[in-house]
Amino acid sequence: xxIPDGFxxxxxxxxxxxxxxxxxxxxxxxxxxxxDSNEDAVTFLSSMAAFSFLxxxxxxxxxxxxxxxxxxxxxxxxxxxxxxAFIAISAVLFFQAVxxxxxxxxxxxxxxxxxxxxxxxxxxxxxxxxxxxASEGITLFVSGxxxxxxxxxxxxxxxxxxxxxFMEDGKAIYFPFGLNVTIPAITGSHMLIFGVIEGLVxxxxxxxxxxxxxxxxx
Numbered sequence: 001x002x003i004p005d006g007f008x009x010x011x012x013x014x015x016x017x018x019x020x021x022x023x024x025x026x027x028x029x030x031x032x033x034x035x036d037s038n039e040d041a042v043t044f045l046s047s048m049a050a051f052s053f054l055x056x057x058x059x060x061x062x063x064x065x066x067x068x069x070x071x072x073x074x075x076x077x078x079x080x081x082x083x084x085a086f087i088a089i090s091a092v093l094f095f096q097a098v099x100x101x102x103x104x105x106x107x108x109x110x111x112x113x114x115x116x117x118x119x120x121x122x123x124x125x126x127x128x129x130x131x132x133x134a135s136e137g138i139t140l141f142v143s144g145x146x147x148x149x150x151x152x153x154x155x156x157x158x159x160x161x162x163x164x165x166f167m168e169d170g171k172a173i174y175f176p177f178g179l180n181v182t183i184p185a186i187t188g189s190h191m192l193i194f195g196v197i198e199g200l201v202x203x204x205x206x207x208x209x210x211x212x213x214x215x216x217x218x
Contacts, residue, residue: 002103016109030083074144074202085120114154123147144202152190
């Protein structure tokens with residue numbers, strides 16, 4: 001689901017960065033407050049960021065010009081809060097782009113907003129909505145699944161509007177496939193496969209940390 005450089009226009013990358021920068025600034029502030037107030041949060045955040053890094057490296061190509069993978073957004077958002085999850089996922093995306101070329105450096109704003117912001121806040125509010133209204137297993141699964149599907153919609157929209165906005169002589173300058181391809185290919189695959197994986201990961205990992213009493217309050 002990483003968007004590589006060259007798939008979106010420079011103007012799209014700039015707009016995404018303009019939106020992401022103030023979100024990063026506020027997210028760093030909220031993360032610092034969490035870390036200052038809870039010593040255990042440092043260790044937990046580090047371990048979960050490493051976990052997110054590892055599972056995001058397992059990319060499976062899908063039709064429509066991109067790939068799919070789990071993220072760990074649900075776990076981070078539920079246990080540490082959406083702002084800290086957003087910062088952790090953004091950091092992971094940055095290092096993956098710089099060290100492994102997985103996702104674009106110029107596209108870091110778009111990727112961070114789609115996977116980090118949309119996914120984390122989606123997971124968090126699904127959890128808040130269902131907490132004490134459904135069983136723990138269903139609540140955790142839907143939180144991870146819902147956040148992942150929302151992220152895939154954001155990626156599909158960012159890619160799918162490129163041929164609409166940027167054409168030259170009747171040909172797409174950047175990403176060539178429109179929403180009629182990206183929505184079913186990216187979002188469809190995440191609804192059927194990767195969202196389910198994310199949901200199961202969320203259930204397993206959150207329950208694990210609750211069991212060993214190392215959960216950090218968001």
